[in-house]
Amino acid sequence: MRRAGSVECAVVGLGVLGAASLLALARAGVSCVGMESGRVGHPDGGSGGETRIFRTAVATGPDHVRLLDRSRELWTGLPGAPFTACGALTLGARDDPRVRAVALPGRTTVLDAAAAAVRWPAHLLGADEVAVLDPGGGLLDAGTATRGLVAEARRAGAAVREGVTVVGIGRRRGRGVLHTVDGETVADNVVIATGHGAGLVPGAIGIEQRRVVLSWFGVRDPARFAPAVFPPGIHTAAPVHTFFPAVDGATVKINHQQPQPRVHSPADHHPWVEAGYTRDWAGAVAARLAGMSDRPARLESYVEGYTPTRRGIVALAPWEPRTVVLGGFSGQGFKYAPAVGELVADLVRTGRSGSPAFTPALAAGG
Structure with missing residues (x-):
């Protein structure tokens, strides 16, 4: 059995949230390794579907807005240009509560149907x-974003292991021991960012795929x-739907x-879609x-990770020392990922979160 080197932190799962955490840890000077069972940016999990909406105007309060502003700053500065600053829209009846909730004064612009038709003729x-424009919003290329985070983490000093599945986590002399089919990795701290794989930690808050x-x-x-x-x-x-631009030109x-x-389980998922779905x-x-x-x-x-409350989990696991459970953002992970990565690095280094948007157990959505 091969023994891997010892590190301060191991991140299990390099989807967008795990990748952002690995980058933030490496930039903070923490020796770390990221472990991904597939290839980074694969389309079967949260990076599927190619593009994601990014918003800075949400109805969940100013703490979440601050996180989104920080994420936009980090996405904009990431090499590879995964973020297109084109704004984001909410369309619907003027008196729709969902429309009113995101029409934040000073952050969005509300256009009536005639003005919207001139600006967005499609x-x-x-x-x-009406149309509510969030000018701080835009479009993210999901695969490019995830791969870019991991590439930057490598440049910052993180080790990355692809094609490695963690089958169990134990403890030895107060440290985490991550077991794989070909060996083990020993780490002072562990970040679990594997969606349904959060079951690697006994008693972990449920994240459904x-x-x-x-x-x-x-x-x-x-x-x-x-x-x-x-x-x-x-x-x-109705029918409520999200829409995305023609990035393929067609x-x-x-x-x-x-x-x-x-x-x-991953084996349950099939990429094909039944006839007549639309x-x-x-x-x-x-x-x-x-x-x-x-x-x-x-x-x-x-597939995406969901929680019953549709609010993401960023938690120090009280039942498992020095372990952070991360995920279940219910389709919102790409919006928050870079800022959440920094919060994870704070949890690993200090045991405290740097944002009141996150309680000790549950956190963001919107």
Whole structure:
């Protein structure tokens, strides 16, 4: 059995949250190793679906807004340009509580249907609908973002091991021992960022994996759906959906918001999507987007970590010494990841979180 070198901290799982934590730890001068069972940035987990909405205007309070501002600063400075600063939209009826909640004074701009049609001509809004623009928002390339975080972590001194599955975690002389099929790694501290794999720590707060299905539809005029004139966003009227610009020059991505079935193990997940998945709602979405087909050009699925409260976990595990449990951001991980990575580094180094947005057990969403 091969014995790996000893480190101050081991990060298990290099999705976006684990990758951001590894980078923050390395930048803080902590000797660390990141361990990923697949390849970094693989599309089967939270990096699936290619693009993510980034927002700075959320309804969960000023502490979360500050975290998002910090994340934007870090995303903007990451080499590889994973972030496109094109703003983010919330569309819906003027009196919709979800629309009002994100119309934050001094942070967003509210346009009526006529003004929105001039600025974003692809959107066909009803007379009583408005568009809330978050100018600090934008679009993230999911795979590029995750790979960029890990590449920067390497440059900052972190070790990275891909294709390595941690099958168990024990303790020896007060230190964590991570067991893999080919050996073990010993670490003073452990960060568990594996989604459903949080079960590696007995008694860990439950993080469920759920299947998310995405649909891509062809458009007649791709230039009308470029990020600058078609930023990502959400339409709150039924069928509620998020929309993403045509980064491939041919199709827009639509995420129909509906309950996601639970994935009990990675083997349960299949990337193919059942026939007729878009039949009941695609026509209604196409009626709101000028020139979008109602027949999907592409359908795919991936998995994301969820909690029952839909709020992310950033916790020191009281039942397991010097172990941080991280994940379950329910589709919000890419927004918060860089700032959360810094909070994880604080927890590892000091045992305290640097943000009141996080309680000792649960934290952000929105």
